[in-house]
Amino acid sequence: MFRWLNGPGNVFRQPLPGSTNYLNAYDRSGNLLRARDSPKGRNSEGEAEEKDEDKEKDVDEGETNDLEVNVETATVKSKKAQRPSPKAMMDGVPLPKETAEDLMPFPMNRQFRSQAVLSEELKNAIYERVVVQGKSVRNVSAALGVEMRRVGAVVRLKAVEKGWETKGKPLATPYSKAVLSMLPQTPYIPNDPQVHESINDLPVHRATTLQLFHPVSESRHFTRRDAGQAFQRDLKPAEDRIPHTELYQMEKWRYEGMQRDERIQRMREQNEKDIQAKKEKEERRREKEKMEVTRVDHGRSVFRFQDVRVDERVGEDGRGRAGVGARYGIPHQDRKKGQIKIPTKVE
Amino acid sequence: MRKRFHGLKRLKLRQSWNKYNLYNISRAEPPRSQERTFFQQKWTAKALTRAYHGETIREKQWTRMFRRTIKSVVPMDPKYLAEQDGSEQAAGRGSGVDPPPDQKPKMFPKTPYLNMTYAPTERRLDTAIFRALFASSTRQARQFVVHGYVKVNGKQMVYPGYQLNPGDMFQVEPDRVLFATGARKDKAERAAGRRLRAFKVSKKAAANESESDSEPAEPQTPKSEPPPEPTSLNKNPKKDLQSLLSQAKSILSTPSSYLTAHRKQDLRAFQRTVKRTLSRPDALTTTSLDNQLAEITSKMTTQTSSTPSPSSTTPSDIPTLSSPELQAEAATLSPSQLDTLRSALREARENPIDASKPYATPWRPREWMSAFAFVPRYLEVHHKICSAVYIRHPVARPGLAEVPTPYSSELNALAHNWYLRRR
DSSP states (O other): OHHHHHTGGGGGTSOOTTSOOOGGGBOTTSOBHHHHHSTTTOSHHHHHHHHHHHHHHHHHHHSOSOHHHHHHHHHHHHHHHHTHHHHHHHHHSOOOOOOTGGGOSSTTOTTOOOOOEEOHHHHHHHHIIIIISOOOHHHHHHHHTOOHHHHHHHHHHHHHHHHHHHHTOOOOHHHHHHHHHHSOEEOOOTTSOOOOSOSOEEEOOGGGGSOOOOOOOTTSOOOHHHHHHHHOTTOOOHHHHSSOHHHHHHHHHHHTTOOHHHHHHHHHHHHHHHHHHHHHHHHHHHHHHHHHEEEEEOSSOEEEEEOOOHHHHSOTTSOOTTOOSOBTTBOOOTTSTTOOOOOSOOO | OOTTTTOSSSOOOOSBOOHHHHHHHHHOOOOOOTTOOHHHHHHHHHHHHHHHSOTTSOHHHHHHHOOSOOOBEEEOOHHHHHHOOSGGGGOBTTTBOOOOTTSOOOOOOOOOGGGGTTGGGGGBHHHHHHHTTSSSBHHHHHHHHHTTOEEETTEEOOOTTOBOOTTEEEEEOHHHHHHHHBOOOOHHHHHHHHHHHHHHHHHHHHHHHHHHHTSOOTTHHHHSSOOOOOSOOOHHHHHHHHHHHHHHHHHHHTTTTTOOHHHHHHHHHHHHHHHHHHHOGGGTTOHHHHHHHHHHHHHHHHHHHHTHHHHHHSSSSSSSOSSHHHHHHHHHHSSHHHHHHHHHHHHHHHSOOOTTSSSOSSOOBOTTOGGGOOOOTTEEEEGGGTEEEEOSOOOEETTEEOSOOSSOHHHHHHHHHHHHTTO
């Protein structure tokens, strides 16, 4: 093991400056594949290094099995070999960008890749657009190619960071810098936003996972909507189930030949209407909750008291699980041995 | 900890950044399947995968958590959806028109569903902390949770098995994260930390004594003991300070004719503090240094904000300014050394030397970390505040599974098959 750690594995001891450093990016003898494959990387330095490493291997193999001696000599050598290699590569010849192969941390699993994270600038841009400029999450998501839930999360986390700054709580900046330099990142280019992830992911509906034989007449124009209904009566087609339905709508209008200004105008009107409706709904829900639920805050947890009619909740047979309180013939399970009492949600 | 957690003979891959584990991952090979019954293959697959995924979860718990349904998504193109109504996929003999014989049919990457077998374990709080790179192993993450260093949505959560819901934010105490991911102290640093602690204890004891005597202890307490003198300190900060000092000197020397007297005084005072701190390394609190730096930088910034107004009136920036003083300021600001000085000092302030911390200071990442550093997409991590949001459950998509597993699809499929038998 120590032969590997001090030999080919030594490249993983310290991060590769300005790049990711995963197992799959190297060959068995610890050479960076993309540095070797690229024509630029084949300079005299690289060859010299390779020769050095070859020598090392020979020496390693020739050595006795005395572990400690092996380790000591190997560390000294490895320090010599390791120090110049990344710097020389970075300074002399810039490394080519990682391929999908280089981003696999587990060599056996080809279906897992280390995917890019948001860079600090992109996070700042998201926060600014949402909070300072007051744009909707939906717009920002579509403009920057970041999922809506992620946009929301970034805004929330950024707000916490600002709170810490105002409070004077120390941030873990060196840690953040070090970690981000080890990860692939999506940069923020103001005029040319890079797509971070696919924002229109259609979740696979469970009803559609089974194969279905559905004979229809040959003359029938069988569309996506029909296919959905064949699987389940009320299953909506993909265009209604994707997160950014408005992008579909815009494309649809464009396809139908509507002018750009008109499209934008109509979309704006529709957005306003949607936002208004949502606000009203939320207001109603909040008022209803206020009427029904009494909250008692205890710091670590918040108790919520709500009036409940048991017979509404227990169902027809009186054994429904939503029913509360002591009911004759329905034993409580929560005091039994082995019942897990981990909270299921924190609000 | 069980015996041979990172065994070298019988390979068990673990959720940890240990170098033994890295070595094991680098040489692990799929188990042989020839001449083995299906049951044996499944058994091995289950044993191997379970050693990685939630080895702290008991088998009965896991079988209860296991779900045969797997979440997946398909990325959609709104343009395609707008232009086609889907009927083209039902054309021909019911599955789309065949492409002409000289063209190959378009290949669509398969969705690796069975790599998602252990998706339910990724919902656990301890696993999520490990995946967010806040701990060096799931076991350490678990310890952080149990010891009360973790909050979920601002409330302390002490159950490592808490199942995160989409939208939950979890925070780990930054000091713990720095400890978990930072390099270890060397012998001298540990000794310095011990001395510091001993000094604090003795000081406290002295204070207590004086209180018990009920005497005005003002002259006694400060004299009670001399401050500890750590003989050996990390040499890097010293070097840093030296470089800073030389930079300050160069700033002073280069545009000397233009410098205002006040500015010169500032910089000289700064130089003096740097010298003092260099001569007495135990006093590296950097607070006084910080204050001075803050003053100087604030002056710089105010001057930079004031300089553009006259310069905007004239096309050329530096040479023709309203007053010789402003011109001097511009001249002093122009060298890039000032910027480097500022950034270097900022870094020194962000990453100070502190013997009381349980990790090597100034903080640097621990060895072997980079090979394990990845953040899956179902988490949005903000490393600066050691917080992350679990935005959704992990999903499979064409060609990609989001559950980080070191094993291949085949092995995961066998494990999935093993757990299917209960339900």
